[in-house]
Amino acid sequence: MDLPILELALERGESGLGFNIRGGNDLPHIRGDPGIFVTKIRDKGAVAHDGRLREGDKILEINGHNLENVTHNEAVNYFLNAGDTVRLRVQQGAEKAILEMKESDDQCDDSTPTPPRSRSLFTLKTFIGGVAVAAMVFLVWKKYANR
DSSP: OOOOEEEEEEEOOTTOSOEEEEEOSSSOSBTTBOOEEEEEEOSSSHHHHHOOOOTTOEEEEETTEEOTTOOHHHHHHHHHTSOSEEEEEEETTHHHHHHHHHHHHHHHOOSOOOOOHHHHHHHHHHHHHHHHHHHHHHHHHHHHHTO
């Protein structure tokens, strides 16, 4: 993926950096990519004032620490301990590019589509609920059938 790489030096200031992140190898923001992504830029803060970092950018490094395969909490801790001057290395537009690439791959895939996860989970919950009701009915029937 040949996307622009941006290097920023931000002063934290009173309002902080002013953005939210998601991702990590334990809580991927995009399935199959363990990266750390900018998900929200608040109106106040160093990032909004600077204007170059955007939602959907992938943070590759903070103060020289590689974030490409860390847990979410490790990434958060790097930000919390970054000091007043924070240097970021960012891949601009990464989220959009990754999602477009995945969508393109999905359209070229001839295999049977996978059912949505929420539907599978609903089906599993329904099945377990049905088994529980059947077990209760059986126990009540057994109790009163022996009288």
